[in-house]
Amino acid sequence: MKRTVAMIAALMATTSMAQAEGVLNLFNWGNYTSPELLAKFETETGIKVTVTDYDSNDAALAKIEAGGHGFDLVVPTHQYVQIYAEKGLIVPLDMAKVPNHANIAPEWMNVDWDPGRTLTIPWQWGTTGVAVNTSVYSGDINTSDIFMNVPEELKGKINVVPEMNDVVNLAVMWAGGQPCSEDPEVLKKARDALLAAKPDWISMDYGATEKLSNNDWAASVNWNGSTMRARLANSPVAYGYPKEGYPVWMDSVALLKDAQNVDNAYAFLNFIAAPENAAMISAFARYxxxxxxxxxxxxxxxKTAPEVVVPEEHKAAGIFIPTCSPKAQEYMTAIWTELQK
Known part of the structure; x- marks a missing residue:
């Protein structure tokens, strides 16, 4: 009887392991993962990917830090990679399991936030600016005045995405400072202007792709790829690069320390670093x-989209946002908390 029980237990363990070998749990931004990519990966590997969405870096970090999440891979923005690493939430990659690591473009290999790319594989990169329906507003859109000093035509029609680092740093650059500023005068100017502008906003929400496409919003602080998707559905939508300064960012995929499906995670990391598969990621989200x-x-x-290929006259204003100091992060959080009230 004991032998039978032991055999059944062993069989159950084997069956459970076989099931685990066929799954992968990805924690990623919403509306950001190509279904075609996942279908191809499953066809080639037999591994079924479950994607759970999040809508901000801070929300994702809090979820991972809390534990018990069940995710294998996460896709943080660059300035959060070292935060994950310092908290012991992600692990260095075993390069022997990611031969396509060699495909990472040289300009994205030795980055400050992941030297030698020992922790992450690129997902997508882009910019944060303003999307404007030019049939509603025909003035200059290459300025953060669009949301910091809202034009009459856009009052009550503009959204601001609730992503703290992007919005506060846009405001700080508009106020004449640099990203991650610790300058009290600059921060006060940015804070006061944000609070004064907020009554002219319709919302602080996600979903700009759809709502710009459907004319629910006439403008939004938004990301470039999302804006391109909106323009393809609604041709008057255009993307503005704020001349006062705008964020450049990269999202990358990291292996979580408590991942349960490690081999499957490596298979996916290697898969997305193949050029044709990386192009599928871009073709969906437009970054x-x-x-x-x-x-x-x-x-x-x-290849020629103005949202993807930054026009020459706007390149100089783009700033790759660093990981802010604890003090700067504290200031930003205080401004953001007040703005959320």
Whole structure:
């Protein structure tokens, strides 16, 4: 009888292991993961990917830190990678299991926040600016005045995405400071202007792709790829690069320390670093990626899209946001908390 019980237990353990070998749990931004990519990965590997969405870096970090989440991979923005690492939430990659690591473009390999790319594989990169329906407002859109000093035509029609680092740093640059500023005067100017502008906003929400496409909003602080998708559905939508300064960012995929499906996670990390697969990620969400050779597989309309290929006259205003000091982060959080009231 004991032997039978032991055999049944062993069989159950084997069955459970076999089931685990066929799954992968990805924690990623909403509306950001190509269904075609996942279908191809499952066809080639037999691994079924479950994607759970989040809507901000802070929400994702809090969920991972709390534990018991069941995720294998997470996709933080660059300035959060070292925060994850310092908290012991992600682990260095075993490069022997990611031969396509060699495909990472040189400009995205030795980055300050992940030197040598020992912790992450690129997902997508882009910018944060303003999306404006030019049939509603025909003035200059290459300015943060669009949401900091809202034009009459856009009052009550503009949204601001609730992503603290993007919004506060846009405001700080508009106020004449640098990202992650600790300057009290600059921070006060940014804070006061944000609070004064908020009554002219319709909302602080996500979903800009759909709501700009449907004319629910006439403008939004928004990301470039989302704005391109909105423009393809609603041609008057245009993307503005604030001349006062705008954030440049990269999201990358990291392996969580408590991942349960580690081998499957490595299979996915290697898969997304293949040029044709990286191009599938970009083709869906409409952002550039960091994989060399992917251009050959990209949709033609992305190769010249003004939201993806930054116009020469706007390049200088783009700033890759660093990981802010604890003091700067504290100031930003205080401004953000007040803005949320």
């Amino acid at each position: 550039a990626n960091g994989i060399a050779g992917s251009d050959a597989f990209m949709p033609e309309d992305m």
